[in-house]
Amino acid sequence: MASLRKALRSCYSVEAELAIAGLVLLAWQVLRIPLEGRVGVSLDHAGDVLRLEHALSLDIEASVIDRVSGSELEVVMRLTGGTIVQTTTTNIQPNTGHIHLSVDGRLVSMTYGVLQPLDLSSLKPGTHTLTAQFVAADHGPFDPPVVATATFVKDG
Numbered sequence: 001m002a003s004l005r006k007a008l009r010s011c012y013s014v015e016a017e018l019a020i021a022g023l024v025l026l027a028w029q030v031l032r033i034p035l036e037g038r039v040g041v042s043l044d045h046a047g048d049v050l051r052l053e054h055a056l057s058l059d060i061e062a063s064v065i066d067r068v069s070g071s072e073l074e075v076v077m078r079l080t081g082g083t084i085v086q087t088t089t090t091n092i093q094p095n096t097g098h099i100h101l102s103v104d105g106r107l108v109s110m111t112y113g114v115l116q117p118l119d120l121s122s123l124k125p126g127t128h129t130l131t132a133q134f135v136a137a138d139h140g141p142f143d144p145p146v147v148a149t150a151t152f153v154k155d156g
Contacts, residue, residue: 056095059080094142126153
């Protein structure tokens with residue numbers, strides 16, 4: 001136990017810490033692709049995952065939100081190539097997740113559907129940006145990110 005404490009207190013050079021971090025990231029990448037006995041099969045699987053992630057798209061029906069006069073905004077989105085799931089998990093799939101909605105860069109909702117009412121009562125009148133991002137079930141972004149934005153004006 002004493003040797004463990006000593007090892008935890010010892011300092012490593014920046015280069016050594018970067019090397020350790022690099023090895024951990026490399027190991028994670030290797031382990032996240034299911035190895036099925038052959039490297040070729042694993043690479044094919046990785047290609048399938050990338051194709052699924054690249055096929056994802058998300059749109060906001062901007063015609064619905066051009067001008068907002070009340071205190072609530074009904075956001076209507078269209079998700080292509082993905083499936084919205086109701087739970088958070090670390091069992092990440094390349095095309096399942098949920099949607100984060102942000103107004104002016106501030107997260108305001110995590111939604112599990114393509115229709116979402118937003119309370120705008122605390123938002124000042126003027127031009128605002130709505131951002132929708134389809135994220136994996138662990139809240140992490142896909143690569144490339146699946147993002148849609150729309151600008152709207154809240155009347156005073």
